[in-house]
Amino acid sequence: MTQAFLEPFRDADLVKGVLHEIHKLTTRPWVIMEICGGQTHSILHYGLDQLLPKELELVHGPGCPVCVTSLELIDKALAIASQPGVIFTSYGDMLRVPGSTGDLFSVRAAGGTVRVVYSPLDAVRIAQENPDKQVVFFGIGFETTAPANAMSVVQAKALGLKNYSMLVSQVRVPPAMHAILGSPLNRVQGFLAAGHVCAVMGYWEYLPIAEQYRIPIVVTGFEPLDLVTGILQTVQQLEAGKHEVLNAYPRAVTQPGNRAAQAILEKVYESCDRNWRGIGMIPQSGWRLRPEYAGYDAEIRFNVENIHTQESEICVAGKILQGLMKPVDCPAFGKLCNPQNPLGATMVSSEGACAAYYRYGRAAIEEPSMPG
């Protein structure tokens, strides 16, 4: 989208007008979760959290693919990338995510071949260009990245490539919403659904969730006006005792979503249980390759299916991503854990809540003192 197209959605007067409405409407405390880490960063970047009524608390959801990729899968990635004859490809964010014993950067420093790609189709091209190497793509993400990742497997099959495979870490939003809302500790009373996920999947999956938990869900975009409009529509419902699914991002989202993308997902993936980093197993919350594409499954090809790990006891990112804590509540925040020395993925990822709090200065951060 061009800058000019986005300009009206960044208009300060329009945003102020919606904020004014929110202030007028809010009569008591409400907890609203923005699902997507991109929304978290946008909220903090524009300071929207500081312009809301004090009664409104925004908590930050699990929609950051780098953050929720399980430690187990990171360790499997490290094991595969360390093997001779492998070119391991990944989005850049994943390179600094700590596993049990290091990260992909440390594998590269030790002589492994780890390359950053911007699309899974780049990884397919690398496989074509390097027939004597095994090329593996780290296929992480939510419903947004899943169609392109799936396409890479379809393309590799069509090209007859025997040296391409994908380490699959696909997760889905609706089961995570069920897990949050079904927890006895849940604090979330309204959701801002992730606009880009809904652009692919539509929002029909959210209708039974809103009904079952009697919770308003508003499909929301990423610009300041999108975000305050999503918050306004959520507060309007909360104050009126309603629990509907509304679409505050109609320029990108329709209720049925992108049927062609959904057809690719159906063709390539089947549902499976997935471990979410810091959160644990969420039933039927992920996708894996269907048996007809199992030949492209890196876990099978490299026999790393039996790697199991233990999460760090220091990192409380799992609680943050369920809305139970804020990054500044973590004793390690800005001290033991910072972007140079991350203890958890949420401090590394460009969509991570801890990284956003650190970057936009939402707490006093201990910097080394200047010599006097």
Ligand code: SF4
């Ligand atoms: S500040 Fe670091 S250790 Fe604490 S929750 Fe965030 S990533 Fe984990």
